Amino acid sequence: MPTTLEQTILAGFPDDGPGAVGLRATMTVGTGGSYLSHTLGATPTVLHVRLLLAPGSAAGGSAHVAGGWSASGAVRWSIVWDADARQLSLNVPGSTPLSAMLPPVIGWHAVEVALDSAGGSASLRLNGLPVGSISGAAIGGTDVAWLGVQAKSNALAGTLDLDGWVIADAPIGLRLIEATHPHAGDPARWLVVYNADHADGAAWADYYRNARDVPYANLCGLSLPLDETITSAQYDALRDAVLAYLSDNGLATQVVGVLLGLGVPGYVDASGLGQVTAVSSLLHGDASGDGMHVNALHRDPPIDRPSAGALAGLRFTGRIDGADFAEAVALVDRATALMASPPRAEDGATVWLDPVTEDENVNPLFGAPMSAWATGPGPATLRLPVELTLDGQHDAVHDDFVFWGWGQASVPTGFFAQPRGRRGVCVQLESTSPEAKDQRSPGATHWLRQAVDAGYAAASASSRVYTLSALPQPGVFFEALRLGWTLAEAWMVCQPFVRSGMQMLGDPLLVFDLPRSGFDIYGPAEALEQIDITTPTLRLPDTAASVVLSDALAPPDDSPALYLVRRVDGAGRNDGGSSAVRVQVVGNQVLTPPALPAWPDVAGWPARVIRGEARVVAVWASALQLRGVTRVEAEADTPSGVQGVWDGEPTPGVRSISARFDVPDDASRVRWRVHHADGAQGVSPWSAALIDSPTSVASFPEYEVQP
Numbered sequence: 001m002p003t004t005l006e007q008t009i010l011a012g013f014p015d016d017g018p019g020a021v022g023l024r025a026t027m028t029v030g031t032g033g034s035y036l037s038h039t040l041g042a043t044p045t046v047l048h049v050r051l052l053l054a055p056g057s058a059a060g061g062s063a064h065v066a067g068g069w070s071a072s073g074a075v076r077w078s079i080v081w082d083a084d085a086r087q088l089s090l091n092v093p094g095s096t097p098l099s100a101m102l103p104p105v106i107g108w109h110a111v112e113v114a115l116d117s118a119g120g121s122a123s124l125r126l127n128g129l130p131v132g133s134i135s136g137a138a139i140g141g142t143d144v145a146w147l148g149v150q151a152k153s154n155a156l157a158g159t160l161d162l163d164g165w166v167i168a169d170a171p172i173g174l175r176l177i178e179a180t181h182p183h184a185g186d187p188a189r190w191l192v193v194y195n196a197d198h199a200d201g202a203a204w205a206d207y208y209r210n211a212r213d214v215p216y217a218n219l220c221g222l223s224l225p226l227d228e229t230i231t232s233a234q235y236d237a238l239r240d241a242v243l244a245y246l247s248d249n250g251l252a253t254q255v256v257g258v259l260l261g262l263g264v265p266g267y268v269d270a271s272g273l274g275q276v277t278a279v280s281s282l283l284h285g286d287a288s289g290d291g292m293h294v295n296a297l298h299r300d301p302p303i304d305r306p307s308a309g310a311l312a313g314l315r316f317t318g319r320i321d322g323a324d325f326a327e328a329v330a331l332v333d334r335a336t337a338l339m340a341s342p343p344r345a346e347d348g349a350t351v352w353l354d355p356v357t358e359d360e361n362v363n364p365l366f367g368a369p370m371s372a373w374a375t376g377p378g379p380a381t382l383r384l385p386v387e388l389t390l391d392g393q394h395d396a397v398h399d400d401f402v403f404w405g406w407g408q409a410s411v412p413t414g415f416f417a418q419p420r421g422r423r424g425v426c427v428q429l430e431s432t433s434p435e436a437k438d439q440r441s442p443g444a445t446h447w448l449r450q451a452v453d454a455g456y457a458a459a460s461a462s463s464r465v466y467t468l469s470a471l472p473q474p475g476v477f478f479e480a481l482r483l484g485w486t487l488a489e490a491w492m493v494c495q496p497f498v499r500s501g502m503q504m505l506g507d508p509l510l511v512f513d514l515p516r517s518g519f520d521i522y523g524p525a526e527a528l529e530q531i532d533i534t535t536p537t538l539r540l541p542d543t544a545a546s547v548v549l550s551d552a553l554a555p556p557d558d559s560p561a562l563y564l565v566r567r568v569d570g571a572g573r574n575d576g577g578s579s580a581v582r583v584q585v586v587g588n589q590v591l592t593p594p595a596l597p598a599w600p601d602v603a604g605w606p607a608r609v610i611r612g613e614a615r616v617v618a619v620w621a622s623a624l625q626l627r628g629v630t631r632v633e634a635e636a637d638t639p640s641g642v643q644g645v646w647d648g649e650p651t652p653g654v655r656s657i658s659a660r661f662d663v664p665d666d667a668s669r670v671r672w673r674v675h676h677a678d679g680a681q682g683v684s685p686w687s688a689a690l691i692d693s694p695t696s697v698a699s700f701p702e703y704e705v706q707p
Contacts, residue, residue, distance in 0.1 A: 061153020
């Protein structure tokens with residue numbers, strides 16, 4: 001047989017998941033066909049037929065892959081696929097065929113035919129977009145629909161896969177894949193727009209689809225200008241085409257973000273005077289024009305992750321583009337590499353911050369939040385090294401993961417030095433810097449292009465001079481990233497205004513798995529019960545040896561302050577225990593407490609000596625009276641032998657003992673002796689050597705607490 005049909009998982013539509021079964025037509029030289037047919041119960045006036053087609057390996061001619069007959073066998077319509085020309089045609093007897101090219105490279109294509117026998121019209125949709133319609137008196141009712149290969153060219157050979165055959169009396173639409181969660185991290189909630197007129201536009205879209213598991217239904221190939229900058233009218237046409245695709249294909253409520261791919265125009269020149277706005281910035285909303293709008297999603301700090309039902313008429317956007325296919329793919333690959341191998345301090349993942357400082361041209365109302373975060377405890381939450389400049393600008397950055405800048409208007413020569421580490425994102429906010437309005441020109445000197453050339457996976461800069469009230473806030477941006485939000489979400493919520501001219505280039509689905517191990521510090525508080533252990537005041541990297549108690553961590557004057565320190569592992573889990581540190585401000589000094597509690601069965605437990613007085617603490621696993629303990633004694637090791645230096649009775653319900661006593665001459669260490677009701681005694685190991693301890697660890701206000 002020149003054509004055989006087989007139901008096999010090899011032909012299943014991939015978006016349906018593992019085990020999906022489709023229909024594979026295997027063709028050899030010859031003219032014989034093979035197909036499935038379905039007789040309709042009654043002749044419908046309006047008929048819709050949808051099928052999914054994967055061209056496969058077939059070559060050498062054309063094949064009739066679907067169609068309809070009358071009850072007497074007369075051909076009403078047919079879909080003809082030309083394998084060599086990659087052309088699909090809707091044929092109706094007596095009418096000129098309606099044809100469209102299949103986008104190259106993309107594996108599967110959705111084909112839908114609509115026939116109105118009463119009105120004498122037929123139309124074709126390909127991959128969710130209208131191809132056109134034809135009319136004629138010969139368009140009659142369909143009684144039998146068929147799928148397969150009914151007829152083919154003699155030389156046509158190879159395989160052709162078919163799936164998703166649906167017959168209905170109303171529009172069917174694409175094979176939609178429902179989102180699995182309500183946030184923008186789900187690829188099913190993104191529309192990937194590519195330029196069907198760009199030579200590699202479809203190839204890039206297919207590459208991105210495979211890299212991020214984007215459903216086929218979410219690929220939107222539009223015929224767009226090849227220019228980087230378009231007019232307002234051309235932008236309106238682009239926007240309307242995007243909105244129509246979402247509406248016509250049932251994606252309007254599912255999709256929360258639009259990604260502009262290779263070859264899609266990046267900028268709009270509304271005035272024709274070269275003052276451009278990024279298309280991605282405009283697509284945050286549906287309105288015409290480029291006026292700024294208050295961002296309803298902006299939160300400081302971000303609290304709730306924006307969901308599909310709470311976007312307040314806004315959407316996330318992203319852009320991946322470049323001078324050619326290789327550059328656009330490189331941005332995808334860099335994001336993939338960062339997600340596969342997260343940034344770590346040992347790999348040179350450094351955050352470089354250049355916040356707004358005392359610039360007299362900047363209203364403190366706009367610059368203060370940025371400076372406050374950068375100079376406060378905020379950067380420590382990233383658990384990465386931070387290089388901060390407050391006076392001037394960085395001359396160069398190296399071994400960096402993030403650069404968040406303000407001061408430099410232009411990119412200094414050699415600024416992106418020694419790119420040994422994996423570079424994540426570069427954000428430059430100088431409002432008078434050269435506008436970033438052409439991403440496709442190699443060698444361009446603006447920040448956006450220079451950052452991408454330096455190896456960053458994502459970069460942001462303004463396409464025009466913007467108002468400083470629109471300054472994106474780094475604290476919000478980094479907090480969203482630390483919570484595991486996507487790049488697109490973090491970028492959106494950190495902007496007080498949208499459509500401001502700010503743009504982000506890079507994979508919007510990029511998630512930075514920031515380091516989690518380190519120390520969490522809670523406090524200050526007057527007592528343990530006042531500490532909220534769900535919200536640390538500060539997060540330190542695991543390389544931290546101390547922390548400066550300033551700003552939110554400063555202890556109250558002349559009052560004791562309690563802090564808790566918890567170690568956190570690489571999975572972000574704390575160890576379940578904690579170390580308590582109590583300090584008190586006295587004059588210009590901070591007094592520290594006695595040494596931390598020691599279990600009595602641990603050798604080398606700490607003991608402090610302050611002005612000749614020993615201060616020792618021990619803690620047991622349960623209350624001492626429940627263990628039958630009647631008395632606890634402290635003993636000192638002296639040249640003349642063991643000498644009792646303190647004793648006391650345990651308090652009911654208490655499992656700790658604190659002792660303070662004058663240190664005997666030449667005493668070297670101490671231990672605990674426990675007396676039980678039955679006369680039994682037990683001793684602990686000796687403490688560490690008794691040495692004098694300072695009364696403070698630093699001068700006020702630059703004082704530190706050791707984790």
